[in-house]
Amino acid sequence: QVQLVESGGDLVQAGGSLRLSCAASVSIFRFKTVTWYRQAPGNQRELVASLTYGTIENYPDSVKGRFTISRDNPKNTVYLQMHSLKPEDTAVYYCAADQGSTRYWGQGTQVTVSS
16 A cells, blocks of 8 residues: 655744655655645645656745655655745645656645745
8 A cells, every 4th residue: 555644844933944745655766756835824735846757846836946856766765955035935845756657745735934
């Protein structure tokens, strides 16, 4: 059974940094793509970073240059490093991993950025 567990969310001041972790219960080599999403209250879930085949990174313009996705293979963990945080980055952050046609989701971790 595949489980994804996010951690690292916190309350931080604008301009600060956080690193989120997504720990998988299985080898992350199983996953073609791992994606970080976020969802703020009243908003749709949006993609903030994806990593395909462990090397191809993708970011929307809203976070490009501030967020970085990476993975630690021995730890079966994918990270989202976030810098220069803004109040509009406040959301619940989720990781999702794709294995074939199946997508697995974590439970989310709250990031709150105060102004």
